[in-house]
Amino acid sequence: MKLSFKHTAKSFGGLQVIEDFSRDFEEGELVALVGPSGCGKSTLLHIAAGLEKPSAGSVLADGKAVAGPHPERMLMFQENALYPWLTLAQNVAMALELQKVDKLQARKQAVEWLAKVKLKGFEDYYPHQVSGGMRQRAALARAFISHPKVLLLDEPFGALDALTRMTLQDALRELIREARPTVLLVTHDVDEALFLADRILVFSARPATVLQEFNLAHLEKTHDLSDFAEVRREILGLLGIHAEHEDNIAIIEGAGI
Numbered sequence: 602m603k604l605s606f607k608h609t610a611k612s613f614g615g616l617q618v619i620e621d622f623s624r625d626f627e628e629g630e631l632v633a634l635v636g637p638s639g640c641g642k643s644t645l646l647h648i649a650a651g652l653e654k655p656s657a658g659s660v661l662a663d664g665k666a667v668a669g670p671h672p673e674r675m676l677m678f679q680e681n682a683l684y685p686w687l688t689l690a691q692n693v694a695m696a697l698e699l700q701k702v703d704k705l706q707a708r709k710q711a712v713e714w715l716a717k718v719k720l721k722g723f724e725d726y727y728p729h730q731v732s733g734g735m736r737q738r739a740a741l742a743r744a745f746i747s748h749p750k751v752l753l754l755d756e757p758f759g760a761l762d763a764l765t766r767m768t769l770q771d772a773l774r775e776l777i778r779e780a781r782p783t784v785l786l787v788t789h790d791v792d793e794a795l796f797l798a799d800r801i802l803v804f805s806a807r808p809a810t811v812l813q814e815f816n817l818a819h820l821e822k823t824h825d826l827s828d829f830a831e832v833r834r835e836i837l838g839l840l841g842i843h844a845e846h847e848d849n850i851a852i853i854e855g856a857g858i
Contacts, residue, residue, distance in 0.1 A: 602628055602662055602663050602673065602750035602751050602782075602783050603625065603626065603627055603628055603661075603662075603663055603664075603783070604625070604626040604649060604660070604661070604662055604751055604783055604785070605624075605625045605626070605660065605661040605662075605664075606622050606623055606624050606625075606645070606648075606649075606658070606659075606660050607623055607658050607659045607660070607661065608621050608622075608623055608657065608658035608659075609621075609622045609623070609645075609648065609655045609657070609658035609659065609660060610622070610655060610656050610657040610658055610808075611641065611644055611648065611653065611655050611656050612656045616807075617807070617808040618640075618641040618644050618807055618808055618809065619641040619644060619645065619655075619808055619809045620808035620809065620810055621657075621658070621810075622645065622658075622809065622810070622811070623658075624802070624811075626783050626785060627783065628750075628781070628783055629781040629782070629783065630783055630784070630799050630800065630818075631777060631784040631786060631797055631798050631799050631800075632784070632785055632786070632798060632799065632800045632801070632802060633786045633787075633788055633793070633794035633797065633798035633800070633801045633802070634785060634786065634787045634788075634801075634802050634804065635787075635788060635789070635791060635794055635801060635802070635803055635804065635836065635840070636803060636804025636805065636806075636809065636812075636840070637804070637805075637806045637807075637840065637841075638789075639806075639807055640804045640805065640806050640807045640808075640809045641804070641807060641808065641809035642787045642804060642809065643755050643787055644809075645785070645809070646676060646753040646754075646755055646785060646787060647676070648660055648667070649667065649674060649751065649753055649785065650670060650674050650675075650676040650753050651667050651668065651669040651670040651671060651674065652670060652676070662674065662750075662751065672700060672747050672749065673749055673750045673751060674749060674750070674751040674753065675744050675747070675749035675751070675752050675753065676753040676755065677740060677741075677744045677752065677753065677754050677755065677757050678755050678756075678757070679755060679756040679757060679758075679759045679760055680760070682740065683728040683736055683739060683740060683743075684728075685727065685728050685729060686727075687727075688724065688725045688726060688727055689715060689720060689723055689724055689725075689726055689727075689728070689731070689735075689739045690708060690711045690712055690715060690724035690725060691708075691711075692728070692739060692743060693711035693714055693715060693739060693742045693743045693746055694707035694708050694710070694711035694746075695707075695743070696743050696744075696746050696747045697710060697711070697746060697747060700747060710746055711724070711742070711746065712724050714742035714743075714745060714746045715738075715739065715742050717742065717745075717776070718738040718739070718741050718742045718772055718776075719738065719772070720735060720738055720739060720742070723735065732765075733760065733761055733765070734761055734765035734768065734769060737757065737758065737761065737769055738769065738772065740757075741757075741769070741772060741773060741776065745776050745780055748780065749782055750782055750783065751782060751783045751784075751785075752777075752782045752783070752784045752785075753784075753785050754773075754784065754785065754786045754787065754788075755787045756787055756788055756789060757769075757773075757786075758770065758788075758790075758793070759788070759789060759790070766790070766793070767824055770793060770796055770797060770824075773797065774796075774797060786798065791833055791836055791837060792826055792833070794836075795817070795822070795826050795829050795832065795833060796822055796823075796824060796826065798817060799816070799817060799818035800814060800815065800816050800817065800818065801814070801815040801817065801836065802814050803815070803836055803839045803840065812839050813835075813839055815832060815835075815836070817832075
């Protein structure tokens with residue numbers, strides 16, 4: 602599904618958060634949004650999801666105006682938001698049950714998707730019985746089970762440790778390769794953006810405007826991003842972060858990016 606922002610602006614009272622944003626996001630493309638905390642990145646996701654209405658301009662999904670939430674556009678947050686009183690399978694199946702899918706069929710598909718995210722055997726565990734990374738794997742399965750055409754990710758791995766985050770990034774990339782949704786990813790982790798994204802948009806402070814766009818779609822990437830040191834340095838420079846040594850710019854935690 603092609604997602605298009607047309608001169609989109611958003612203000613809350615007298616506070617201008619987004620100013621005249623126009624971009625097209627193509628089917629199957631993953632675009633990372635990085636920028637200072639509070640610059641409007643998450644607000645763009647909420648507008649695309651139909652949870653917020655733009656103050657000016659519009660957002661189009663395959664040429665049709667986004668007027669409200671729709672299962673074709675799935676928003677996933679940093680917190681996994683699993684229901685603690687439901688098992689992992691029940692949590693994942695609920696996404697289909699809300700669309701009136703038969704409970705037995707929803708359960709079958711939930712088990713299949715949990716296996717895809719390497720949670721086979723944990724279907725009947727409750728969220729408190731598994732690790733944070735496993736809960737986020739279940740949240741990924743729930744996000745993908747209804748086959749959304751647009752996936753909106755708001756720092757989905759920000760609360761995880763570095764090693765768990767890397768394994769979840771691998772899982773996400775495999776799911777995206779298979780399902781081919783259009784993905785917008787808000788992240789504070791520049792390496793995550795470099796590893797996952799076809800394009801990276803670097804935003805200014807509020808009101809958000811795009812400072813620069815980086816096209817990485819033609820490049821093969823692994824977690825060894827040593828070949829991307831110059832791009833990483835350029836992105837961090839745009840964000841006002843300057844490192845004396847290359848080792849200091851791999852992942853900037855807690856910088857509000």
